[in-house]
Amino acid sequence: MLKNRLLLSISAGHFAVDVLNSVVPVLLAALAVPLALSNAQIGVALTIQIFAGALSQPLFGWLADRFKGRPAVLAATGVAWMAICLVGIVLVTNWPLIVTFVGLMALGSGLFHPVGTAGAAAAAPARAASATAIFFFSGQLGLSLGPLLGGVLLGAPGGAHLMLLLAALTVAPAALLFSAPRPAIPVGGVARAARATIQAGVAILAAFVVLVALRSSIQSVFMSFLPKLFADRGWDPAAYGAIAGTFMFTAAVGNIIAGDIADRYGMRAATIWPLLASVPAGLICLWSPSPVAAFVACGVAGLLIGGQHSVLVVHAQRLLPVRQGFAAGLILGFTFAAGGIGTALVGALADGIGLLTAMQGAVLLALPAAILALTLPGRPAVATAPVVAEA
Structure with a gap:
C-alpha cells in the first residue's frame, strides 16, 4: 500500500489541500484587527469558503467519473489553483477582493476532494477501504497542521507575507500528482454494487441527514472560530493556531478509533457515546x-466530535447507488455545506x-x-462485501 505511487501522490495532495483550507480561518483572525472585521464578516467569508467548495463537489465528482484515465491531473490542478488564490488573499488589502479569493480558492478544494476520494479507491481496488482511510487521514493531518x-508564520516578523512561502511549498505535491501513474482501474469503474444494501425508511433517512448536518456544524464551528475566540482573549497567533491544530489532529486520530469501534460494535456505538461525551469536553475547552x-479539553473534543x-x-455511501466520483461529491458536498450553515449562524449570532x-x-x-444516532445500524451481523470493479 505504501509503495503505491498514485495513492501516495493523492494523499500528499490531500494533505496540502487541507493545510491550505485550514490556514484561512487563522489568516482571517490575524486580519481582523487591521481590517476592523466583525465576527459576522469573518463568518460570511468562511461560509462562502465552505459553500463554494461544497456545492461544486458533485459537479467535479461527475467530471471525475468521465475523466477516468488520469484523475491525478485533475487533483493537481485543484492544488495549484488553491495555492494561487492564497497568494491573492495575502497580497490584496481590499476586503471584498479577499472574500472573492477565499471563494475562488474553495473551488480548488471542491475539485480535489471528489477526484481524490474516487482516485484513492481506484489506486488500490483490492483494498479500497484501506486506501480511502489513508487518504482521509492525510487530509485530517493537513487540517491539524x-x-x-499559519499561526507560527503569522506571528513572525513579516507576518502575512510569509504565507507566500506556504503557498510555494504546495508545488511539490502538485508536481507529484502531475507525474503520478494511471489508476489500476478507471475511476468511473469503481463500484459499490457488492456492498450490503441498506433498506431505510424516509424517517430514518431524514434522521441521518439531520445527524450529519448537526455533527458537521459542530466541527465546522470549532475549526472556524477557535482561532478568533482565543485571539479575542489575547493569545498570539502561534498559540491560537496551535489549539485549532490540536482539535483537528485529534479529530484525525478519532476517525481511526471510531472506524475500529464501528467495525466491532456498530456505527451506533461509534457515534452516540462520543457525541454525548463531547459536550463536557467542548464546554471545558x-x-x-x-x-x-x-x-487538553480541545484535544478530547476533537477526538470525540471529529471521529x-x-x-x-x-454509511452514506451505502445509501447512494451512483458512481464513485459523483457519490463522493454528493456526500462530502452535503457535509461541508451543512457545516457552512452552522458557521454562518454562529457568526451572525456571535455579534x-x-x-x-x-x-x-x-x-x-x-x-x-x-439521539438521532439511535437510528444508525448496530453491531454488524456480517462483514461488508469488498469493493469490486464494475462489469
Whole structure:
C-alpha cells in the first residue's frame, strides 16, 4: 500500500489541500484587527469558503467519473489553483477582493476532494477501504497542521507575507500528482454494487441527514472560530493556531478509533457515546481560563466530535447507488455545506450574544445529534462485501 505511487501522490495532495483550507480561518483572525472585521464578516467569508467548495463537489465528482484515465491531473490542478488564490488573499488589502479569493480558492478544494476520494479507491481496488482511510487521514493531518503553521508564520516578523512561502511549498505535491501513474482501474469503474444494501425508511433517512448536518456544524464551528475566540482573549497567533491544530489532529486520530469501534460494535456505538461525551469536553475547552486545560479539553473534543466523519461517510455511501466520483461529491458536498450553515449562524449570532455563548450553543447540538444516532445500524451481523470493479 505504501509503495503505491498514485495513492501516495493523492494523499500528499490531500494533505496540502487541507493545510491550505485550514490556514484561512487563522489568516482571517490575524486580519481582523487591521481590517476592523466583525465576527459576522469573518463568518460570511468562511461560509462562502465552505459553500463554494461544497456545492461544486458533485459537479467535479461527475467530471471525475468521465475523466477516468488520469484523475491525478485533475487533483493537481485543484492544488495549484488553491495555492494561487492564497497568494491573492495575502497580497490584496481590499476586503471584498479577499472574500472573492477565499471563494475562488474553495473551488480548488471542491475539485480535489471528489477526484481524490474516487482516485484513492481506484489506486488500490483490492483494498479500497484501506486506501480511502489513508487518504482521509492525510487530509485530517493537513487540517491539524495548517492552523499551527499559519499561526507560527503569522506571528513572525513579516507576518502575512510569509504565507507566500506556504503557498510555494504546495508545488511539490502538485508536481507529484502531475507525474503520478494511471489508476489500476478507471475511476468511473469503481463500484459499490457488492456492498450490503441498506433498506431505510424516509424517517430514518431524514434522521441521518439531520445527524450529519448537526455533527458537521459542530466541527465546522470549532475549526472556524477557535482561532478568533482565543485571539479575542489575547493569545498570539502561534498559540491560537496551535489549539485549532490540536482539535483537528485529534479529530484525525478519532476517525481511526471510531472506524475500529464501528467495525466491532456498530456505527451506533461509534457515534452516540462520543457525541454525548463531547459536550463536557467542548464546554471545558471554551470556558477554561487555563491554557493547559483548554488544550487538553480541545484535544478530547476533537477526538470525540471529529471521529464520526469517516463512519458517517461510509454509511452514506451505502445509501447512494451512483458512481464513485459523483457519490463522493454528493456526500462530502452535503457535509461541508451543512457545516457552512452552522458557521454562518454562529457568526451572525456571535455579534449579538457573544462568540463564547454562540459556540456553547453549537456544542450542545451534540445532544440531539446523539439521539438521532439511535437510528444508525448496530453491531454488524456480517462483514461488508469488498469493493469490486464494475462489469
